[in-house]
Amino acid sequence: MPARFFLDTHPENGRVVIGGELASHLARSLRMRVNDTLVAVDPGGTEHGVRLVGVSGTVVEGEVAWSRPVTGEPRLRVTLLQALPRDRIEDCVDIAVQAGVAAIVPVLTERTLSRPEPERIAARVRRWNAVAREAAQLSGRGIIPPVHAPGPLATALDHLAAGTRVIACTIEREAPPLAQLDIEPQAPLALCIGPEGGLGGADLMALDENGAEWAHLGPRVLRSRYAGAVATALLLAAAGDLDLAAAPAPW
Secondary structure (H helix, E strand, O other), X not given: OOEEEEOOOOOEOOEEEEEHHHHHHHHHHOOOOOOOEEEEEOOOOEEEEEEEEEEOOOEEEEEEEEEEEOOOOOOOOEEEEEEOOOOOHHHHHHHHHHHOOOEXXXXXXXXXXXXXXXXXXXXXXXXXXXXXXXXXXXXXXXXXXXEOOXXXXXXXXXXXOOOOEEEEEOOOOOOOEHHHOOOOOOOXXXXXXXXXXXXXXXXXXXXXXXXXXXXXXXXXXOOHHHHHHHHHHHHHHHOOOOOOOOXXXXX
């Protein structure tokens, strides 16, 4: 499968011009050459098959061989409300994007242990979004799911779009298995994953006040940073979004 990358601009006159760090990566790290092919996704949601006609360490140029609406995106849009893990949130972002989340909102809960210093938040959010971009390219996504700045769980719930279905994975309450819930593919959904120590009383109250449904992930306990990806995969399977294989490129 050709390498996949996201463009900051649209092709012009059937031609793609790539500069900056991506050009250097293509030429030096991936050692791409003239006549090699790649898939480039533009900001408007179209993916293009590109055959390279010029490669240097500063500029890579290619001709568009074909174009089509982006593939690789599930119909079900899952916003992951992820309690900020104690460490390695980059792992959480990486695997959640590969699993198929539409957006990630790190949240601070009563028992969240990791609370970044305010002056470091902007740099960390940039890093998380860079990880999301790399994961989206690797996994054949049609979008780069945004990773937002961390904030209180109650605030994240208040900012969800009207009509969003909220499902909270729990070890605190009796609940049905997530894999057996009925999922409507066209309805937006927010998935809440708590911290290592579980959700606190105020968290449970905030979720109840926002009409959250409760579900469990089975008899084994998952690390918080991986639970969101597992839960997302179960939801996408229930919605039928894992029924089809990746669409072949029409070279």
